[in-house]
Amino acid sequence: MDVHNAFLHGDLEEEIYMQLPPGFKADDPSKVCRLRKSLYGLKQSPRCWFSKLSKTLLAFGFKQSYEDYSLFSLIEGNICLHILVYVDDFIIAGNDISTIHRFKKYLHKCFKMKVLGKLKYFLGLEVARGPEGMFVSQRKYTLDIIAECGLFGAKPSPVPTELNQKLALAKGPLLTDPGKYRRLVGRLIYLTFTRPELNYIVHLLSQFMQKPLEEHWVAALHVVRYLKGCPDQGIMLSSTADLTLTAYCNSDWSACLLTRRSLSAYIVQLGDSLVSWKTKKQKTVSRSSAEAEFRSMADATCEL
Structure with missing residues (x-):
């Protein structure tokens, strides 16, 4: 589900004034507007919106997770309902359809909501359902990484790292543009959400963010060439x-x-x-x- 104009639902706790918007004619040019709701662009807006959303979910009976504050859970007997929040997007998972429908009606009363259907794509994660379970991958995200590095025409590598590679003892010239190395390693870190086999090499590459060498950049590109051979690999969550x-x-x-x-x-x-x-x-x-x-x-x- 998605919330329309989420930040406009937030309640301000302090007095905030703004200049009159362009095109508004006033008798006194020194007049200003006092905000009753948080607007987009205010630093307080995300915090005000999440506070309003948290109070709304807690009033329904949810409990906020201490491990992840964006996760809310409702457990009543054999009924389980979980809500995962990312700004104004919700993932709803539960084992009782009637409770999910009741919760949707409750959200529609509180906010202007849009139902996006079954979960298929969320923050780069692709979800496919079948009789055997759910398959989660980051295929499109992986292809974007390969395209950004310009390695669509490169030969795929069978393994993500070379045997006995000693990156800690690497010697050579510094990378002229360390920003591209940091961006690539950062994207590979996000890719480990569905690619456990990358954990080891990404852990090594992330140790050289401050002063990457040319050899470190070559090792990072080696991981991308490995991804070219298996871009659609992911995690299978079995239903049986x-x-x-x-x-x-x-x-x-x-x-x-x-x-x-x-x-x-x-x-x-x-x-x-x-x-x-x-x-x-x-x-x-x-x-x-x-x-x-x-x-x-x-x-x-x-x-x-």
Whole structure:
């Protein structure tokens, strides 16, 4: 669902005045307008709108998540309803159609809403439904990355990184335009939402944002050439899997050649569906491979 003119619904808590709009003729040129509602362009507008929306959802019975403030959940017996908010766009997910319809009517009474139908595309995420479940990918987003780098005609790479590549010890000239490197790595970070196999190499590339070298840029382009061979890969959320949590963790002892810190990695599955994954450098130096493995296991246990 989408809200029309969302910021105009916000209530101002302080007095704000503005000059008369162009074309408005007044007897006294020193007169000004006092705002009754938040307008687009005010710094307070997003905060006022979200405050108004939060009060509206809480009045319906929702509870706001402490892990993600944009997530609201309603649980009444066996009925579950979840709302994910991005400014003025809502994703509604639930297991009871009548409750969803009742909530939609409630929103129409509070705001001017537009129903966009079943979720297909949201913030670069493409959702496809079938009898086997839901498939989430970022195909269009991936193709945009390939096009921006000008590698549509390049030969695809079978793997995202070369074997035994030591980017931390790279030596060579600095990249003349570090902005393009930062933009590409930033887009690759967003791509890891549906591409777990990129976590390791993107984690390495993101360590050289301040002063990237030419070799780092070549390694980033190598990832893009890998994406060219499989742009539509994503996450399959099965509809028939059992609700059993399974986690796998691993570590790479002293993987960082500069700090000698190890890498922790884990994935978590709900049945056959992959729901969480992470690759991150450990905060302290592990004195043995067993110690590094235990730290990785602790991270996976906390995620569970």
